[in-house]
Amino acid sequence: MSQAKVDYNKEQKYNRKKLVKKQKVQRVVGTIAATVVAVALIGWVGFSMYNKQQDEKAAEITKLTLDSSALSDYTSSLND
Numbered sequence: 001m002s003q004a005k006v007d008y009n010k011e012q013k014y015n016r017k018k019l020v021k022k023q024k025v026q027r028v029v030g031t032i033a034a035t036v037v038a039v040a041l042i043g044w045v046g047f048s049m050y051n052k053q054q055d056e057k058a059a060e061i062t063k064l065t066l067d068s069s070a071l072s073d074y075t076s077s078l079n080d
Contacts, residue, residue, distance in 0.1 A: 012019075
């Protein structure tokens with residue numbers, strides 16, 4: 001082996017604990033970031049579905065409360 005490889009291997013062995021710790025921290029940070037993104041995405045989809053359902057309910061209630069008999073009674077009273 002060349003002296004450069006020997007020096008590189010010695011440096012890697014000397015810094016192995018630091019490197020392993022750094023990799024663990026990066027893995028944890030990556031996992032947390034992915035979890036936050038996933039939770040935000042699920043929350044956004046759920047909120048959108050809830051709003052859509054509420055809009056449909058409001059439209060259905062509006063359709064049910066519209067009664068044309070009151071309007072026809074009013075127009076007939078105007079004609080009389």
